[in-house]
Amino acid sequence: LNHVMLHQSIIGLETKKQMEIAGEYPDVVISCLGGGSNFGGIALPWMHDVLKKKADIQFIAAQSEAAANLQGEYKYDFADHAEMTPMLKMYTLGHQVTMVPILGDGLRYHGSSPILSLLRHLGYIDTIAYPVDEMHIFQRAKEFVQAEGFLPAPESAYSVACAIDEAIKCKENNEKKTILFNISGHGFLDMDGYAEKLGLKKQPERA
Numbered sequence: 001l002n003h004v005m006l007h008q009s010i011i012g013l014e015t016k017k018q019m020e021i022a023g024e025y026p027d028v029v030i031s032c033l034g035g036g037s038n039f040g041g042i043a044l045p046w047m048h049d050v051l052k053k054k055a056d057i058q059f060i061a062a063q064s065e066a067a068a069n070l071q072g073e074y075k076y077d078f079a080d081h082a083e084m085t086p087m088l089k090m091y092t093l094g095h096q097v098t099m100v101p102i103l104g105d106g107l108r109y110h111g112s113s114p115i116l117s118l119l120r121h122l123g124y125i126d127t128i129a130y131p132v133d134e135m136h137i138f139q140r141a142k143e144f145v146q147a148e149g150f151l152p153a154p155e156s157a158y159s160v161a162c163a164i165d166e167a168i169k170c171k172e173n174n175e176k177k178t179i180l181f182n183i184s185g186h187g188f189l190d191m192d193g194y195a196e197k198l199g200l201k202k203q204p205e206r207a
Contacts, residue, residue: 001035001079001088002115008041015180016045026057026180028166032158033061033070033127034106036113042182044115047124061120061127062162066100067108068129069093070120077111090117100132103193104154128162137161138197141187153185154193 019025029046031039039061049055061070070091077092079085092111093099099108112120119125130137137154140161145151152160163181170177187194194200 002113004035004037005040005044005113005115008037009044011038011041011182012043012045015042019180024178025055027177028058028060028179029181030060030062030159030162030166030179031182032104032107032155032184033063033112033116034067034109034155035111036116038155038159038182038184040113040116042180043125046180047119050124059119059125060162060166061116061125062158063127063129064102064104064107064132064134064158065129066102066132067093067110068127069110069112070117070125070127071129072111074117074121079111088114090114091120102132102134102154103190103197104134104137104158106153106155107158130158130161134197138194140164141194142198150183151187151194152183153187154190156183156185157187159183 026046029043031042033039043059046057050057063070072091072093074091076087076089078095079088081095090111090113095110097110102108116125137157141152141157143164144160159181160183163179166179
């Protein structure tokens with residue numbers, strides 16, 4: 001919801017100050033997106049610069065094909081399954097849609113924040129949806145932890161995967177870009193999921 005975006009924006013505001021200290025400015029801003037709190041938190045303070053025509057930044061929302069709501073319909077819909085909320089104008093898959101399970105469970109939401117939906121509708125936000133098997137996501141997360149020593153949460157692994165993919169594109173195209181991406185949590189409580197996806201333990205037999 002939109003009021004959540006306001007509180008989450010502290011993430012992007014802090015990041016702007018950090019990058020100012022480092023003498024850097026992003027060409028690309030990336031985050032995972034389910035309902036939009038992580039993405040809005042990192043992106044909206046930077047979006048302000050774009051809307052004021054002070055900068056040219058590409059914003060990429062990393063999603064799962066299980067819940068690629070930014071590729072849904074732009075219409076009024078309920079924010080909850082029980083139809084208790086007001087109707088909101090947003091990109092939605094339908095509030096009663098059935099979604100397949102994924103380890104990045106926090107991305108399984110039928111609609112996106114109205115603010116982010118409008119920005120997507122106006123062409124300010126790009127989106128990429130990764131396959132529901134999540135193999136690419138967890139392979140990229142493995143590469144990240146081997147390089148940086150930090151294990152991202154499954155949802156954050158989507159952001160990591162997208163950032164690595166963009167960096168590889170830059171290398172292939174001989175481009176130099178500053179890529180800012182959001183890691184919203186650690187994956188220390190998701191070790192079983194990592195082990196399963198990366199083949200580190202025997203899979204249980206299915207009936």
